[in-house]
Structures are given as structure tokens and as C-alpha cells.
Amino acid sequence: MADNDDFDFDADTDDEPTPKDLRALIKKQQKELKALAEANDKLLSSQRERTVKDFIESKGLSPKVAGLIPASVANDPGSLETWLTEYGDVFGASTAPAATEESVDEADPQTVAAHERVAAATAGSLPETRVQDLQAKIRSAQSPEELQQILASSGL
Secondary structure, three states: OOOOOOOOOOOOOOOOOOHHHHHHHHHHHHHHHHHHHHHHHHHHHHHHHHHHHHHHHHOOOOHHHHHHOOOOOOOOHHHHHHHHHHHHHHHOOOOOOOOOHHHHHOOOHHHHHHHHHHHHHHHOOOOHHHHHHHHHHHHHOOOHHHHHHHHHHHOO
């Protein structure tokens, strides 16, 4: 019977993990999974904050409005726009139409006068393409006489 080694329990079993080793490995992996989930949550939260902040700034609203947008609103501009349209009147945001004739008439006299001065100042100015052409000709002038001729022909 000494030749029968089938039931030899003294053999090395170091190659196989024990239940204790497996429990320790599971515990370690659960900790890693928890840490990764927390990091993911932080990244998603900061991405949402940034998206909402950029949206609010693009609408010209106070950054404090970002705190009023609930987490249930999706993190995309379309959903944020829908929410702003629905609840914007609560904090003074309006999706006002473009300025009309009435709003221009209601503007204060100083603003109207300033617009008139700007319009008068730009009325006699040269178009941008003509200015660029004239600058190119001036740069290419080889002599003072040629420069005088360019300036005289341009009306300056």
C-alpha cells in the first residue's frame, strides 16, 4: 500500500489561493472600486458645474443662478435652455426678443446722441477693402514722388 500515492495529503498546495486569500483580494478590489467610483462622481460633478457655469455666463446671468438649477436637469445646453425658459422669470432672466423700434425710442437721449455721433463719424470713412488696397500701394511706393501721386489720387 505504500505504492498508492493517490491519497497523499502532504503535497504542496501553495499554488492555489486559499479562501482567506480570496476574501482579502475581494476586499482590496472593493476598496479600489469604491475609490474609482468616488473619483468618477467628482469628475462628473465638476464637469456639470463647469457646463452649467459656462451656460449661465453665456446668458449674462449671475453665477449664483447655477446653484438654483436642480441636478435632475440634464447636463446639455438644450435641457438647460428649456429649464431657463421655464423658470428664468423667477430670478429676472428673460428670453427677450430683439430690440424693436419702441425700445430704441425709449432709450435715453445720451445714448441716442452717442449712436448718432458714431454713425456720422463712420459715414465718410473708407471701406475696409479700399483701406487695405491703399495701404498696399503706399508700402509699395519706391520714391517720395510716387507716394505723393498715390495720396493725391486717393483723395487724402
